[in-house]
Amino acid sequence: MGRFLAFIRKEFRHILRDRRTLLILFGMPVAQVLLFGFVLTNEIKNASIAVLDHSKDVETTALSNKLASSGYFHIDKNLASEQELEPAFRSGKIKLAVVFPPNFAENAGRDGAAVQLIGDASDPNTATTLINYANAIVLDFQREKAAASGANGGLFLINAETSMRYNPEQKGAFNFVPGVMTLILMLVSAMMTSITIAREKEMGTMEVLLVSPLRPLQIILGKTTPYLVLSMANAIVVVLLGIVVFGMPMRGSILLLAGECLLYMFVALSLGIFISTRAKDQMTAMFMSGLGLLMPTMLLSGFIFPRESMPKVLQYIGNIIPASWFNPIVKGIMIKGVGLEALWTHTIILGLMALVFLVLSLKNFKDRL
C-alpha cells in the first residue's frame, strides 16, 4: 500500500506541475460549457423574425406580442404580403417567419385557426431550435386562451403548421451540457491517461517501474486513479455550470448520475490504457485518442448532429461509441428525471464495454511492455 501511495503522489505531482495539463483539465471544461452555452443562447435570444399578419385582430396581436416578449425573438419586420417573404429570407436577416391567415381570432374560437411557422432551413440547427421555441410559445398561448375561454364555455384552437418535428427536449443547454460531459470525461479519462502512460514509455521511466517490485496492475491503477478523481471533479463542474448558469434541471437522482459517470469513466480509462499499450510516444497517443475517440464522440454520438438524421452506416458505427449510450443516460436523469428502470439497457451496454476494454487493455499491457 505504501508503494502504491508513493506512486500516486508522484502522479499528482506530474499533473500539478504541468501547466498544459492543468489547463486542459480545468480550463477546458469551463471554456467548453460557457462557449457552447453562450453561442447557442445568444443566437436564440437575438433571433430576428418577420410577421405576416393577414388578420390583424386582437389575438394575432397578442400572440405576436407574446413571441416578441419571450426574449427569444425580436420582430424585425412586419410584412404586408406573401411576396415579401422571399426577399426577407434572402437578405439573411430573418431566421423565422410567422404567418397568420385571415380571420384568425374567429377561426380559433370555432374549428381552429392556423398559424404557419417558416424556418430558414439553410441553418437547420438554428431553424429547428427556433421553430421549437415558437411552437412552444404558440401552444402556451393556446393553453392560456383555452383556459380563459373555458370559463365562458367556449374553446380556442390554433394549429401550428411546421415542417419540422416538435421535440420538447430541444433546448440549447439541455443538449450541450450532457454532450460536453461525454466529451470532457472522454478527454480527461481516455486521452490524458493514454498520454501520461505513453510519456513514461517515451521517457524510459516505464522500464524502471516495470523492473521495480510494483506489479503491472499497481502501475495501471496508480496512473489512472488521479485521473479518475479529476474526471469526477470535472463532471461536477460541468453539471454545476449547466444548472447554475444555464438553468438545466436536475430532476433525477444525483447518486445515480454519479454512478453512471463512474461507469462511463471506467470505459474511457480502459480505452486510454488500451491506446497507451499501442502508442509508443505521447504524440501517437494524442492522435490515436483524438481521432479514434474524441472525433467520433463529438460527431457520431448525437452531441452536435442528431443521430436520427445520420445515414444508417454511421448510426451503426455510433452504436459502438460509449458516448452514444452515456449521452441519453445523462439527459434522461437530468431532464426527464428517470431512474435505472428506464436506463438499464444503456447501463448494461456500458458495463459490458468497460469489461471488454479492461480485459483487452490489461492483456495488452502485459504483452506489450
Add this chain to the structure above:
Amino acid sequence: MVISTEKLSKKFGAFTAVDAITFEVDQGEIFGFLGANGAGKTTALRMLTGLLTPSSGKASVAGYDVWKQPEMVKRRIGYMSQKFSLYEDLTIKENIRLFGGIYGLSSAQIKSKTNELLDKLGLHTEAEKLVGSLPLGWKQKLAFSVALIHEPKIVFLDEPTSGVDPITRRQFWELIYQAAQSGVTLMVTTHYMEEAEYCDRISMMVDGKIQALDTPGNLKKTFQAKDMDEVFRKLARGS
C-alpha cells in the same frame, strides 16, 4: 555466483538478437557487456531484468529464476535504463522519496538514505530543485545512486554514460567502483571501448553471440592488442 545464464536466446521473428549466451558473474564483480549497436547487449540485459521473456534458455539472478520467481528477483536488483531513469518534473528529494517508497522503504529509512545520498553527491543545496534543471552528468550520478537506494545485490546499467563528457564519465565510474567495493555486483553495457578497461571481466558480443569473455588484460594478451579498441576490431573482423 549471483548471475548465471544457460544458452539464453531471444528471437524477434526471424532475427536472433541474442544467440545462446552462457556465462556466470560473481558477487562484487563489475561485468561489462561490450559490442556495437545491435549486437544484443541491451536485449540480454532486458531479459535478465525481467523486461523481456527469452525465447529459450535459463537465467538466474541473485539465486532466483528470473521468470519463475520475478518478484524475488525484482526486490534484489537495481536498474538504470538507457534513457534517463528519473522524473525530470520532480525535485531531487521527491525522486528519492518516490523510489524509496516504490521499493518499500519506511519513511525513516528514506530520510536517512536521502541525507546519505545528498552527502555523497554534494547535492544538499540542490535538493529542492527539479531534476530537469540539473546538468546531464549530475543527473546520471543521481540516477545511479537512486538505483542503489534499496541496497540491491545487483545493479544493471544500460549504457549509463552515453552522451556524457569523459571527465564526468570518469567520476561516474568512481561511483561504480565504490558500489562494487561494498559488495554490489554490477552489470554494465557500453560501447565506449575505454570503459571496458574499468571492468573486472568483459564479454564481447558480436551478432548476438559472446565471442570472447575474459579480463581486459587477458583479452589484450590473447588478441595481441595494445588496447580494447584493437581487441574489438580484431574480433569483429574475424567473425
